[in-house]
Amino acid sequence: MADQITLYTSPASPYSHAVEIALAEAGANFKKYYIDAKNKPEWFVSKVNxxxxxxxxxxxxxxxxxxxxxxxxxxLRESTVLLEFITELFPGAGLLPKDLVLRAKARLFLEISKSKLLPAWFGTFRKGEPIENLFAILEQLQAMLPPTGFVVGGYSIADAYIASILSRADIIFENNLNASGWPDDEGARILETLRGPRFVRLAQYKQDLFERPSFKSTFDKAALTEKYKGYFGTPGALQSY
Ligand SMILES: N[C@@H](CCC(=O)N[C@@H](CS)C(=O)NCC(=O)O)C(=O)O
Incomplete structure (x- = not known):
């Protein structure tokens, strides 16, 4: 029998969602337990992380x-470590390609998503940083995509990671959720650019990401939208998810 896996997660957490997608891709048998990141049980900190x-x-x-x-x-902890762990635990799932160069390309895309895209996205709606920061990184990532398909052709952990961010960014912009007093039409203006000629390839890629069964089975957009709306009415809540 396979070793047990228990994932501690939360629907709002992009990092956790990426790991859920990878486990779904791998067809893993695992238990899922929700942790409220703003009100963590003592046993979780003392016994798990x-x-x-x-x-x-x-x-x-x-x-x-x-x-x-x-x-x-x-x-085990840290989303990117967990993604690599799942990749190696379930080699048949092909979550990284066999080819060394393609593996490196997937890891680079993931690294930029983690170290550049996430901070730019958080900075936009949490602190009102210029949206052009986010657009510039998205352009950089778009340029790394092949003409069709996923980051390295077949689906990989790079796709799982960015899917969790791009899906949440849609919710933020579609509902104009922000902590910095955006104009009422700011979210709509951002979406117009993301759906326009500058991001044609990215838009197609997003569609492919969101149609993936592993994404669909792990993402409840309506429920998450309500949760996010609640965060914007709660002081401090935005900083901890
Ligand atoms: N670098 C970590 C970041 C994880 C993270 O920030 N998780 C948030 C939820 S999205 C959290 O647990 N926040 C509660 C806290 O930091 O106390 C990873 O990639 O796993």
Whole structure:
């Protein structure tokens, strides 16, 4: 029997969503347990992730209820580490290509999404940073895409990672959610650019990402929209998801 996997996650967390997509792609059998990132249970910090962040995974050990983690399981954290772990645990899922150059390309795309795109996106709606920062990174990522298909042709962890960000960005812009007093039409103006001639390839890529069964089965747009709307009415809530 395969070693048990328990994923600690939250619907709002883009990092966690990427890991959920990868597990779905792998057809993994796993338990899912929701952690409120703003109100973490003490046992989660003391027994699963000392940093207190989701996503986190317990791997192996006895089959126990998620809120009673066993000291015998391995505790793993950091979304990009978890994505690599899932890739290696389920080699048949092909979450990274065999070709070394393509593997490096997937990792580079993922790295830029993590270190550049995420901060630019957070900066836009949390702090009102110029939207051009976000557009410039999206252009950079768009230029790395092949004419059709995913980042390195077949689906990889690079696609899982960015799907979690781009899907949440849509919610933010479609609902004009921001903490910095945007004009009423700012979200609509941003979407107009994203749907216009500057981002034709990215728009097609997004459509392909969102049609993937692993994405559809892990994303409830209506529920997440309501959750995000709530965050914008709660001081401090935006900083911790
Ligand atoms: N670098 C981490 C970031 C994870 C992260 O920031 N998770 C947020 C939820 S989206 C969290 O747990 N926030 C609660 C906290 O930081 O205390 C990763 O990639 O896994």
């Amino acid at each position: 000392p940093v207190g962040q989701i996503p986190a995974i317990t791997y192996g050990g006895p089959d126990v209820p998620p809120d009673q983690p066993s000291p015998e399981s391995v505790k």
